Amino acid sequence: MAQPKFTGKVEWPVTIELNKGLEGAITCESTIGYVDGQKGWLVYRGYNIFDLAKHSNFEETAYLLIYGKLPTKKELDEFCSRLVSYRNIPRAVIDALKLLPKDSHPMGALEVGVSALGACDEEAEPTVKKMFSGEPDQISEGIKASYKMGEKLTAQMATIAGAWARIRGGKEPVDPDSSLNHTANFLYMMTGEKPDETLEKVMDVSLILHADHGMNNxxxxxxxxxxxxxxxxxxxxxGIASLKGPLHGGANERALADVLSIKDEAGAVEFVKDSIAKKKKLMGFGHRVYKAYDPRAKVLGEYAQEITEKKGVGHLYKIANTIEKEVIKAYGEKGIFPNVDFYSGTIYYALGIDVPMFTPIFAVSRVAGWVARVLEYLPQNRIFRPRAVYVGPLEADYVPIDKR
Ligand SMILES: CC(C)(COP(=O)(O)OP(=O)(O)OC[C@H]1O[C@@H](n2cnc3c(N)ncnc32)[C@H](O)[C@@H]1OP(=O)(O)O)[C@@H](O)C(=O)NCCC(=O)NCCS
Known part of the structure; x- marks a missing residue:
């Protein structure tokens, strides 16, 4: 059959504007969180991040993100009990993790773990069928089941990360301890030791600060x-696969590596000068949205000073702080300030947490935001399907392989 010849030029039915990296593109309406990059504001459901970091805890913040309001005492107790009841993961998930090489990237292990969780959850596929049925009562049941899965994922991400921290170190995973809250139990599952108050508090604040951040990658x-x-x-x-990338969740490891490679404050000044001269990006600085100081870095910077001094590595804070001052001096006018990743690595290191576990900790927190955003979108779902601007030829003649 004769095929029509494609001739002419690429034509678009609408006026198009190409913004690299989808900068400025709007995906949906949301009431979950707000980032004002010019003012340096971060808000979850109307509550500013400074108040939440000071007064809330991870479970309450996760409830706020997912259910849209601060819980009553009863609601929070029930939510916490459900999270505790979901902490154990199927044996098959642990076995799948144990089959991986111990030096696998921990985020890869997390991907395997969460995927395996899905394979083991008998409600996963029936829920897909309900959501696809087109029948309002089935869809509403599907959404209800999705909330349950969201709570399970919020609880179980910590169990998988904790299990992988043990397995990669050649140790047996530690069973969750139902007497501990989410953060303390997570640390316990990672290290096998119940955390002291300082470690638990700093980790809890870090989990609050990382839980949601607008329409990030x-x-x-x-x-x-x-x-x-x-x-x-x-x-x-x-989401885990995306967070693995060094331009997103992986920057704190690299920011810490920079801090650890520097001897003293004079070395920090040299390091920044050298990076600028070589046009190297400084890890833990800059942000697509923030053109002012990232409020999360503000909170973590204060903790970094306190914790490094307490743990006898105060020089690390001094080096990091000098890097910060030099970068702001050079790039502040351009809107480049420390982001959340700049101080978190130094804090985790001072607390004795294995460096490869830094990004999984991010996922243990961000899962709450991921779940909240997906659940908010599902009732108004429309498949995402952008387009690319075709800039290639239209009139190429097919040449048989022996004639090329
Ligand atoms: C976060 C990040 C990916 C945002 O990227 P983006 O919005 O695409 O911004 P761009 O990379 O286009 O940067 C815009 C400008 O600022 C500069 N810039 C951005 N981040 C910089 C950094 N960390 N160090 C030095 N310069 C930086 C770019 O060189 C560019 O300058 P130019 O306009 O003169 O070419 C980017 O800032 C970055 O790579 N930061 C380091 C990694 C990091 O800390 N990631 C964690 C994010 S929470």
């Missing part, structure tokens, strides 16, 4: 997958 990734009506486990696995 991993959140958008989760939503893109969920918008096909794939199951929540697949959507969250995709």
């Amino acid at each position: 991993s959140t958008f990734t989760c939503m893109v997958v969920a918008s096909t009506l794939s199951d929540l486990y697949s959507s969250i696995t995709a």
Whole structure:
């Protein structure tokens, strides 16, 4: 059959504007969180991050993000009890993790773990069918089941990360301890030791600060997958894959490596000068949205000073703080300030946490935001499907392989 010849030029039905990296693109309406990059504000459901870091805890913040309001005492107790009841993960998930090489990237292990969780959850596929049925009562049941899965994922991300921290060190995973809160139990599952008050408090604040951050890359990734009506486990696995990248969740390891490679404050000044001269990006600085000081870095910077001094590594804070001052001197006018990753690495290091576990800790927190955003979007779901501007030829003649 004769094929029509494609001739002419690429034509678009609408006026198009290409913004690299989808800068400024709007995906949906949301009431979950707000980032004002010019003022340096971060808000979850109307509450500013400084208040939450000071007064809340991870469980309450996760409830706030997912359910849209601060819980009453009873609601919070019930939510915490459900999270505790979901902490144990199926044996098959632990076995899958044990089959991986011990030097696998921990975020890869997390992807395997969450994917395996989905394979083991008998409700995952029936929920997909309900969501796809088109029948309002089935969809409403599907959404209810998705909330349950969201709570399970919030609890179980910590169990998987804790298990992997043990397995990669050649140790047996530690069973969750139901007498501990989410953060203390997470630390216990990672280290095998119940944390002291300082460690628990700093980690809890860090989990609050990382729980949601607007339409960031991993959140958008989760939503893109969920918008096909794939199951929540697949959507969250995709979020982990996105967060693994050094331009997103992996920057704190690199920021810490820079701090550790420097001897003293004079060395920090030299380091920044050298990076600027070589046009190297400074890890833990800059942000697509913040053109002012990232409020999360403000909170973590204060903790970094306190914790490094307490743990006898105060020189690390001094080096980091000197880097910060020099970078702001050079780039502040351009809107480049420390981001959340700049001080978190130094804090975790001072607390004795293994460096490869830094990004999984981010995922243990961010899962709450991912779940909240996907669940908010599902009732108004429309599949995400952007386009690319085709700039290639239209009139190429097919040449048989022996004539090329
Ligand atoms: C976060 C990040 C990926 C945002 O990227 P983006 O919005 O695409 O911004 P760009 O990379 O286009 O940067 C815009 C400008 O600021 C500069 N810039 C951005 N981050 C910088 C950094 N960390 N160090 C030095 N310069 C930086 C760029 O060189 C660019 O300058 P130019 O306009 O003169 O070319 C980017 O700032 C970065 O790579 N930071 C380091 C990694 C990091 O800390 N990630 C964690 C984010 S929470």
